[in-house]
Every structure is written in structure tokens, then in C-alpha cells.
Amino acid sequence: ATVRDVIIGVKPDHVWAAEPDTREDVSHLLSGSDLDSGVGRLSSGERRRVALAEVLLAGHDVLVLDEPTNHLDVDVIGWLAEHLNGRRATTLVVVSHDRWFLDAVCTQTWEVHGGAVDAYEGGYAAYVLARAERMRLAAGTEARRRNLMRKELAWLRRGPPARTSKPRFRIQAANELIANEPPPRDSLALQRFATTRLGKDVFDLHRVLLQVGDPPRVILDRVDWSIGPGARIGLVGVNGTGKTSVLRLLTGELQPAAGTIKRGATLKIGYLSQALVELDGNERVLDAVENRRRVTELAGGKEISADTLLKDFGFTGDKLTARVADLSGGERRRLQFLGLLLDEPNVLLLDEPTNDLDIDTLTVIEDYLDGWPGTLIVVTHDRYFLERVSDVTYALTGG
Structure with missing residues (x-):
């Protein structure tokens, strides 16, 4: 079946385009998609959007949505919240780790x-x-x-x-x-400690032109951008604007078509991609972590053990001796993030870090990042997480 078959059926274009609900859902959820593409050839994210559009257009009295914001960008999530709030006659049951979305739609x-x-x-x-x-x-x-x-x-x-x-x-x-609870993090103290680890320069982009694809599509157009020690930056933009490409540019995986990038001499970059890294499936969870590092350092010289981090990240009891191959996708994602932290990077680049993580785990990660002394750049559709861990947000608008 094609996308058109699933969403529109046999209706001619001039008929469904005159239906406000259909036109709105297609324009927001399937913008840029080929309606004549086979559903089986779509990416998981695209199939997710098609399924969501199908459910919204079916006219149900009760909607049960399981992680509906997965694979949606910030703008579409905002539209979805507004759309659901406008359906006053519909009962909504939603399971989500997106705390902003829960606040926006739930009573x-x-x-x-x-x-x-x-x-x-x-x-x-x-x-x-x-x-x-x-x-x-x-x-x-x-x-x-x-x-x-x-x-x-x-x-x-x-x-x-x-x-x-x-x-x-x-x-x-x-x-x-909470009367005497201080702010979540001391930004000045973190910046001072980050400077001792990174020096004054982290990334310095001068007149950078970044292009991807064939034919080339411009992501950054002659951009000047200086990123210092202790900076906490959020990157947002609609799907396809090149947020992941910018992270790959900073790591050196992509090269600019023009311009220069200067990287600090002491940079140690930790990059959490959206893909699950291959882990040794036969290794036990505790061994996988302790073989990497037993103790890591936070701001001010405070140390935290790998064993404590494992417990904070939900690995307790039998989970400590479980084989990595027996973990769920969310548990492997947690272990991947934990391993990244134990490598003691001074620059963290996080690409959709909240995927597959529950709210309790996200709270632990936010708490850890509050005391993590380095430069943080995060790409996420999770507005709550973005507000919680970053001090400044940049929007990619296609150049």
C-alpha cells in the first residue's frame, strides 16, 4: 500500500484537499513526503508519521497514543498539541516521556x-x-x-x-x-572548571559553508560561530534542516565546503548518536562499565563511582549481572550514555538523547549534567529536556 492508500484512499486530490482536517494533517505530518511511495519503503520515522495521520483522521471518540512525539520535530509537536487540545469531544490517553507535551495536552x-x-x-x-x-x-x-x-x-x-x-x-x-533549594547548576563554577579542562577555545567557525546531499543542500551558509568552554547549547529546527550534520561537522566527520573550523587543542569529544552502538552482547553490565572506568570526576573535583552511576541509571540487582544482549533497547541506550560519560569527555554532543528513555532516567541524566564540567551541545525534540540542560538555543533555518 502507498501513503495515499493509507491516508486518503480513493479520493481525488481536489476532494481531499478541500477537507480542512485532511489537508491540515497531511501538510503538518507528511510535508515533503511522496504520497505515492510504498509504506514499506519508508523509514521508521516516516511510517510513524503515516500511522499518526491515519489515527487522527479516523474520527475516533477515544485516542490512545503511545509515544506520539517520537520522530517529530519541535514545530510538529507544537502543532499536534494544539490539534489535540482542539478536539474537545475526544478522550485522549497518551503514554509519553515528553514532559512538555504531557503538560500541554493532559488534564x-x-x-x-x-x-x-x-x-x-x-x-x-x-x-x-x-x-x-x-x-x-x-x-x-x-x-x-x-x-x-x-x-x-x-x-x-x-x-x-x-x-x-x-x-x-x-x-x-x-x-x-524547596524553600532553600539552590538553582539546579552553578553556571559560573562549571564554566571556570571547564576552562581549566578546555582552555579558552572549543570550536571557532569562520565563514563556514556546510552542504550535504546530491545535489548539495546548504545547511550553514558562511557562518561565523564561536563556542567557548562551559557553553550549554540547544539546537532546534524542523526535520531535514541538518541538525545532525552540524554535530558531525563539529566532530570532524563532515568537512565544510568552504571556511575554516578551529578546534581546541585539548578537546575530548563524546558523541551520542541516534544509532545504538554495537556492544559486546556476551559481556555483563557491571563488567562492561567497570572495564571502562571505575571512577569519574564531576565539577570541583568531586568523584562518582561507576557502581553508583549504574544504580542511578536503573541498573540494580539482577540487571548488574545481566548479559548486554538480554537488555531492552532503552536499557542499551542507557548503557551507551553511561559509557560515554565514563570516557570523561570535555565536550558532549548529544543527538536526540531522550529517545527510548523513561522520565526517571531523564531526571537522573539532567542531574548528572548539572554537575558535568564541559561544553554541551544537544539536539532534541524534547522541549522540557532542552530548557532543563541548556542555557541558549539556536534554530537552524536552512542556511
Whole structure:
């Protein structure tokens, strides 16, 4: 079947183009796609978009969406949230690790844990507030989990008021919990420590022209860009604008068609690509990590053991002795990220790091990056993660 068969059926172009809902869904979800392409020849991301368009156009009274924002860029995610909010007569059940999206579309949040379901009024921010209060009252809650939630709660409360405008439950106790909580990271201290590891120069682009494809498509058009030690940069743009290509340019994997790139002499780049790296499937999880490095260093000389990192990343009990081949895709992604951190890079380039990760793991990664002293450049469609870990955002607009 072709994309046209799945989405439009036998309707002539002039008929479906006159239908506002069909035209809107096709223009946002399938922009640039060949409607006559076979679905089987599409990439996983393109097939995901086709399936989403098919579900949205079917006129269901109840929509159940499992990770609907995967493979969508920031603009399309924004459109999808607005579109779903406009369908007042439709009941929506969504599973997502995209916390911005949950805040944008949900009026109630369910937490599934320990064989039970707890319901909270409001979106993700409301859930964080309520869960923090529950954790404050619950005896025996582990200190590490409590500290992470308090830190995230403090960050949320410093954000836009709209994030917490919906919930009606009492939040005074939650506010008391974070009364003396400092900002998530000390940017000046991190920058000072990063300078000692990197020097004054990290990347210096002068009149760089970056082109990809055949015929060549311009990604950067004679761009000047200086990136210093301790910079925390987010890269956004619609799919196809070349965000991954920019990361590959910085690593040296791609070369500019014109212009120059100067890289600092002490750079040690850690690059997390979207692809899962090949790991030794016969190796045990604990051995795979400890054979790499047993201790790594954070800002200010603070050290953290590989064993502690494994526990923070959800590898406990039997998981520590599990074979890598027996891990799920999300677990392998976690192990890949953990191995990258243990290599002690002073520059991190992250390409869609939130893919296949649950919210608890993302919280741990954000906490780790708060104390990580280096230059960070992240490409992500996850607005929440982007706001949380970066200080400045650049948009790629095709040149």
C-alpha cells in the first residue's frame, strides 16, 4: 500500500484537499513526503508519521497514543498539541516521556507503580508537585529519589506560571520542601572548571559553508560561530534542516565546503548518536562499565563511582549481572550514555538523547549534567529536556 492508500484512499486530490482536517494533517505530518511511495519503503520515522495521520483522521471518540512525539520535530509537536487540545469531544490517553507535551495536552496524570495507579489532577508539572508532597510524607522513601524530585520541583517552580496554573490541590507543603533549594547548576563554577579542562577555545567557525546531499543542500551558509568552554547549547529546527550534520561537522566527520573550523587543542569529544552502538552482547553490565572506568570526576573535583552511576541509571540487582544482549533497547541506550560519560569527555554532543528513555532516567541524566564540567551541545525534540540542560538555543533555518 502507498501513503495515499493509507491516508486518503480513493479520493481525488481536489476532494481531499478541500477537507480542512485532511489537508491540515497531511501538510503538518507528511510535508515533503511522496504520497505515492510504498509504506514499506519508508523509514521508521516516516511510517510513524503515516500511522499518526491515519489515527487522527479516523474520527475516533477515544485516542490512545503511545509515544506520539517520537520522530517529530519541535514545530510538529507544537502543532499536534494544539490539534489535540482542539478536539474537545475526544478522550485522549497518551503514554509519553515528553514532559512538555504531557503538560500541554493532559488534564490528569496517572502514575503506574508497584502494581497500582495513582491519579493526579493536571499535567506533568502538577504531577511533580503532588508526587513531591507524597514523597515528603511517605516514610522510608530513599534519599536519592527525594533529592532528585526536589531539584526538579524547584526548577519547575522557577519556570513560567502556566506550568502550574491548572492543579487545585494544596501546594504549600511542596513549596516548603524547596524553600532553600539552590538553582539546579552553578553556571559560573562549571564554566571556570571547564576552562581549566578546555582552555579558552572549543570550536571557532569562520565563514563556514556546510552542504550535504546530491545535489548539495546548504545547511550553514558562511557562518561565523564561536563556542567557548562551559557553553550549554540547544539546537532546534524542523526535520531535514541538518541538525545532525552540524554535530558531525563539529566532530570532524563532515568537512565544510568552504571556511575554516578551529578546534581546541585539548578537546575530548563524546558523541551520542541516534544509532545504538554495537556492544559486546556476551559481556555483563557491571563488567562492561567497570572495564571502562571505575571512577569519574564531576565539577570541583568531586568523584562518582561507576557502581553508583549504574544504580542511578536503573541498573540494580539482577540487571548488574545481566548479559548486554538480554537488555531492552532503552536499557542499551542507557548503557551507551553511561559509557560515554565514563570516557570523561570535555565536550558532549548529544543527538536526540531522550529517545527510548523513561522520565526517571531523564531526571537522573539532567542531574548528572548539572554537575558535568564541559561544553554541551544537544539536539532534541524534547522541549522540557532542552530548557532543563541548556542555557541558549539556536534554530537552524536552512542556511
